[in-house]
Amino acid sequence: MGRPPCCDKIGIKKGPWTPEEDIVLVSYIQEHGPGNWRSVPTNTGLMRCSKSCRLRWTNYLRPGIKRGNFTPHEEGMIVHLQALLGNKWAAIASYLPQRTDNDIKNYWNTHLKKKLKKFQTGLDSHLTSPPPADSTTCDHFSWHFMSDNNKQGSKLLLQQNHNSPNSSSSLYASSTENISRLLEGWMRSSPNPSTKINEMIFHENQHNQDDQDLFISCETSLVQDEGISNSIKTIPREYKSVISACESSGVAEKTMNTNTPPPFTYLEKWLLEENAGQVEELMGLPMIFT
């Protein structure tokens, strides 16, 4: 009856992972590929349960993960997607391929919620006056949620954001980077489609590091999330290229469908509702969006 137990609960180690454990896990996955987590503790001798191994890999060791500060564009996307999808962190993460759901969730809980709250508190004053010239990211963030009456102002700020030096990618956790580097050879030779996607994302991102102001943005109105009503939407060019690559490689169906939600249809509707003509022109949407 049923499957055999994945791991013995007795003697399972908990708590932070050591570099040694990381290396063992990475080495094993390098050889066998991710998946079949049940066999990982058994075959590696790690005193961890399969779940813990999977979490460690997906949230920390997996190559292509971007760590550190979130850009204003990422913030915008998270806020917007959260308003659209709710706390579906995995779904939201599928739009930010370099960020893990855990990372996004943490960022939301520790940063963005506060910003939203702060914004709500100061909503009235913001509605009657433009953001200060020396606005911080936080102010920009708040301003994205302004009423429809302030669209011109929003556009201005979006442009400012695009040109902001803070838009550049942030630092990666060095330990992860080092481990990821170990995997570089494997990534290149791996026939695993998802690995190839990671690679594409990784390289694409490198090419676009100084080019992030090419993010295409527009704003729309959206009523949700504790009364916050307006947001922006940004669809980075690199995602579109990834989507295209997925489509052409046939990976799209498996990877995108499992990771990406109905949202594309929502997004589509959403895009076309308010600014139909403008948006189409601006977005140059890939097939998957149309």
Place this chain on the structure above:
DNA sequence: AATAAGAGCAACCGCGGTACG
């Protein structure tokens, strides 16, 4: 310099859906 409070984040827990035998 010592301590307390707060912030950030990695990891764990528990649940639901799915696959296996």
Place this chain on the structure above:
DNA sequence: CCGTACCGCGGTTGCTCTTAT
């Protein structure tokens, strides 16, 4: 078809680091 384990997800916890007093 049923029972059990696996897998993935969202919520929560607790440790560590930073900042304030």
